Amino acid sequence: MAKEKGLISPEDFAQLQQYMEYSTKKVSDVLKLFEDGDMNRFCQEDVIGYVGFEHFLKLYLEVDEVPHHLCWSLFWSFHASQSLEMTKSRGNVICLSDVSCYFSLLEGGRPEDKLEFTFKLYDSDRNGILDSSEVERIIHQMIRVAEYLDWDVSELRPILQEMMKEIDYDGSGSVSLAEWVRAGATTVPLLVLLGVDMTLKDDGVHMWRPKRFPRPVYCNLCELSIGLGKQGLSCNLCKYTVHDHCAMKAQPCEVSTYAKSRKDIGVSDPTPGSFPRCQPLVSVFIPSHTRPLPDKALPFSPKVQSHVWVRGGCDSGRCDRCQKKIRIYHSLTGLHCVWCHLEIHDDCLQAVGTECDCGPLRDHILPPSSIYPRVLASVPDRKLKTADDASLSTIDALRIDPVSNTHPLLVFVNPKSGGKQGQRVLWKFQYMLNPRQVYNLKNGPEQGLKFFRDVPQFRVLVCGGDGTVGWILESIDKANFPVVPPVAVLPLGTGNDLARCLRWGRGYEGENLGKILKDIETSKVVYLDRWLLEVTLQGNEKSDPVPSQIINNYFSIGVDASIAHQFHVMREKYPEKFNSRMKNKLWYLEFATSETIFSTCKKLEESLTVEICGKPLDLSDLSLEGIAVLNIPSTHGGSNLWGDIRRPQGDTSSINQALGSTAKIITDPDILKTSVPDMSDKRLEVVGIEGAIEMGQIYTKLKNAGHRLAKCSEITFRTTKTLPMQIDGEPWMQAPCTIKITYKNQMPMLMGPAPNSNNFFGFWS
Ligand SMILES: [Zn+2]
Ligand SMILES: [Zn+2]
Ligand SMILES: [Zn+2]
Ligand SMILES: [Zn+2]
16 A cells, blocks of 8 residues: 555656656557557546556556556555545546646656646645645655655755745745746756656666676675676776676665765754764865854855775776785775775775875866755755746756866767777766766767856867767857856867867877876867858759758868768768668769769859959869868868968967968968968968869878968858758758858867877876
């Protein structure tokens, strides 16, 4: 029997949502079966009993067996919101329409739908408002969820009570649906507190991955050897390592990614002694003069982070305390800290002390004491947003308050870039930093950007190809940050022209990530111009969609959209996209090269006119087969179409100043001869390409330059026939049109240290 009628436990809620994630069924599919399909026999005038409900769940969640307690507690929670008369007249049944209404709200996936779902669940008399006894039940449920999340609940009840008072916007003594939804979107993380959003429950759970070990390793649970070359499971976050068969009995993961109590975040407790629980992760200095204070001014005291030791995992084999070898004699030996990554002898533990400074990467790390549940923070913060700017995206449950003078790194990894390299990089960063700083781009960048929005001085690291970088820059641009964070690049895969120009290399090949993070620390901000490409079709010929409206790297028309090469690059870059659509497109384009590119692009000037900053560019003396517009001095994976410049010392803009080439528009060949490309001068370099052979030589690095035509800040192309084009390496066929390229804005990027600079830090192996 459900002990508390109408309340679904957080565990059940989490389980239900997991099932829903895996199921492909929609409520409407199942509803049909009950209304006039196979399941009709369980349904009488919109009413089903327990057995019918069980069938409903099985079909809806696509499982053979629904856990009994889940089915039971769901049934009774629906039953609790039934009218008394109904129970009297029909017995223990529930309304099918209620069930489907609730579930379809939950499957809607939008935060406001989910908020409505919870509202309906707790509005037990279904009068459209939550009265005081219903609100009491909600608070009760929130506390159960907080317990489930391991939060310190002793401090939560008064906060929740006050919060529920705030939700009653018009002070009527009861909460309407509108007030509820507004609160969920502006002030209170209702979805988390009611267990609908369970993303916070990751703490304490190991992130296993299968691993083979090149040296003897011992199981953290049974302490027996995991044979050399045999496979075991290793937690990605804490390096706790076990036999496959020991994983079920493993101790919980020691990596706690956020603080769960006020004292863990340095808020001194108004009533000392009310925290019976000991948090092993963070010990906090509480000043002795602490006394009860009004709620609105919670004092913050210095946060002190403790080491979190896990046995074994001493990969370096040397003790960071005494510098002697850590010998592994037939047993689990040594300790490593999951935050600062110190590796020490068991005997050196005393000497090391308890305080953890997060080690050499502290500038990038968000220690758990810097992330905490918003509801546990001081009251004024919950008023951060006003009802007027309610975007209904629901606020983050967690809040970041970084260690002062650090630059928390927000990492995005495209796991599909660079073969398996992407996945490996993701794992490594999850270990090196707080896993809450590292985002897999298969879920998009929005969540990470939102979470970091108000963090002062944060930096972004994008791990992927140029396409991924362009995507993140566009997302950052759209996010309208108060201060735009600078972006560093860890290039994965091939191509990577932008990363190359920013000195992050041509492609990651397993180098020391610790060193790369140290390089980011010393990197400097440069601004990258971004350009807007507007295409207006002439006539009504069909055309491929334009792959992007923004140019970060380069744009070209004609022979340079050299198709066979693109085919090659694309196959390396997006092997998974090489099924139907992309494949067809590229095969088609490859055709175009081999058979018709010569005739398509021959005498390009006859089907194309160019205007720079409003003036026509004279192409009559040239026989061009392609024109390229460059924002950065690298294309096609390292060719420089502008050509080398014997450049004097100094920064680019002062060189150009000295050479007299700072004009908005330059066409004089003598000035162009010495002009240096610059990614932040709000100008583009325009280059002509004389033929396919020349282009071939440029690709194969036999030749490094085209024919310099101009430098300018605005370009218009008009074409009279379909021509191959490409933008940042993405090719397409474009019907006759007008193309206008104008300056959009600049984004701050991080430029790696000069190649010869000697700043190696041997912290990492
Ligand atoms: Zn773990
Ligand atoms: Zn074992
Ligand atoms: Zn430590
Ligand atoms: Zn030692």
